[in-house]
Amino acid sequence: MIEVGQDAPDFTLPGVENGAKRDYTLSEYRGRKVVIAFYPGDNTPGCTRQMCSYRDNLADLEATGAVLLGISPQDVDSHESWAEKKGFTFPLLADVDKTAIEAYGVGAPLIGVRRSVFVVDPAGKVAFADRKLIGATFVPIDKLVPILEKL
Numbered sequence: 001m002i003e004v005g006q007d008a009p010d011f012t013l014p015g016v017e018n019g020a021k022r023d024y025t026l027s028e029y030r031g032r033k034v035v036i037a038f039y040p041g042d043n044t045p046g047c048t049r050q051m052c053s054y055r056d057n058l059a060d061l062e063a064t065g066a067v068l069l070g071i072s073p074q075d076v077d078s079h080e081s082w083a084e085k086k087g088f089t090f091p092l093l094a095d096v097d098k099t100a101i102e103a104y105g106v107g108a109p110l111i112g113v114r115r116s117v118f119v120v121d122p123a124g125k126v127a128f129a130d131r132k133l134i135g136a137t138f139v140p141i142d143k144l145v146p147i148l149e150k151l
Contacts, residue, residue, distance in 0.1 A: 001105035002103070002104050002118070002129065003126065004126050004127060004129055005125060005126065006125065006126050008034075008036075008118065008124055008126050009026075009104060010025065010026045010124075011026050011095075011099060011103065012025040013071065013093040013094060013095050014093070014094050015069075015076065015091045015093035015094060016076050016079050016080045016083060016091065017083075017089070017090065018089055019084065021076055024091055024093050026069075026120070027124070030123075030124055031122050032065060032067060032122055033064060033067070033119065033121060033122060033148050033151050034068075034069060034119070035061060035066055035067070035068045035069070035117065035119055035120075035144060035148070036069050036104075036119075036120065037050070037051075037068065037116075037117050037138075038071050038072065038100075038101060038104065038106050038114065038115065038117075038118075039070060039071070039072050039138075040072060040073075040108075040111040040113055040114075040115060041072055041074060041111070042072060042074045042078045042079060043082055046115070047072070047115075048086065049138075050115070050138040051070060051086065051088060052086060053138070053141070054068060054088075054090070055086065055087060055088050055090070057142065060145055061141050061148070063145075064145055064149050065148075066119075066144075066148045067091075068091075070088075070090060070091065070093065071094075071095050071100055071101070071113075072092070072095065072112075072113060073095055073096055073101065074094060075096055078094075079092035079093075079094055080092075098112065098113070101113045104118065105131075106131055114132055115137075115138055116132065117130045117138065117139045117144070118130075119148060121151045122151065127147065127151055128144075128147045
């Protein structure tokens with residue numbers, strides 16, 4: 001299980017942002033702050049609440065110089081449809097093989113992934129980790145901003 005202070009496991013996953021599909025690699029963001037939000041599923045009540053909250057407060061996160069990457073096990077087409085419907089302007093990455101989910105230790109029976117948030121510092125180290133065991137609660141951006149501002 002990845003802990004604060006360890007190197008963030010690199011990954012390359014297909015994703016979509018503003019209708020444009022491409023592969024995303026964590027190491028391409030080296031030198032920047034990254035918030036990785038693992039979530040169980042597109043178009044589900046808890047995940048919709050979480051991602052809409054992130055959408056509505058994205059400017060506060062971006063003001064710290066950070067980028068947000070959402071990751072779940074659904075495919076890119078599912079992400080694209082959901083992002084278009086909800087107006088998400090940040091990348092949603094498809095981890096259908098659960099390689100990043102396993103690397104970060106956030107897999108879960110039945111739902112596939114625990115709702116989890118990691119902050120990666122510009123050097124590629126995990127600066128914050130929050131893993132939910134169950135439930136629809138999530139770390140809101142206003143709790144992430146002070147962490148990001150210290151990096």
